[in-house]
């Protein structure tokens with residue numbers, strides 16, 4: 344009986360790999376997890392043990408890169424202290440990508456949207472790095 348329970352648990356876990364357990368809540372994976380694991384194509388410009396960066400599929404500026412933690416964190420509201428290293432790495436990687444792209448001196452913008460009012464569409468924290476042209480005012484009235 345114990346063995347049967349164990350086998351069923353393993354099968355359930357294997358068959359349910361699009362769902363991650365986070366602090367007693369089940370969190371759906373997004374397309375970004377598949378990009379991190381290279382299961383679907385993306386133009387990845389940087390990856391290390393903490394973060395992945397790739398070109399936005401619908402660029403809103405000449406340079407539009409998404410920088411994401413490899414760990415599935417749905418929104419800024421879900422951050423915990425242990426995520427600080429990955430969040431810090433996102434900034435240093437943004438700086439490096441901007442330098443490599445030749446836009447560091449002219450300047451660029453980093454954006455992280457949170458939830459509905461923030462306009463977040465993909466529920467895996469991501470930092471937009473946009474630049475390559477003057478971006479205008481930060482918000483439209």
Ligand code: 5GP
Pocket residue numbers: 374385386397398399400401402409455456462463464465466
């Ligand atoms: P949000 O509105 O959530 O801050 O931004 C989500 C971003 O993800 C959008 O700019 C959108 O174009 C981008 N995006 C959505 N799906 C994909 C995808 O499959 N591949 C890539 N490279 N970008 C995506």
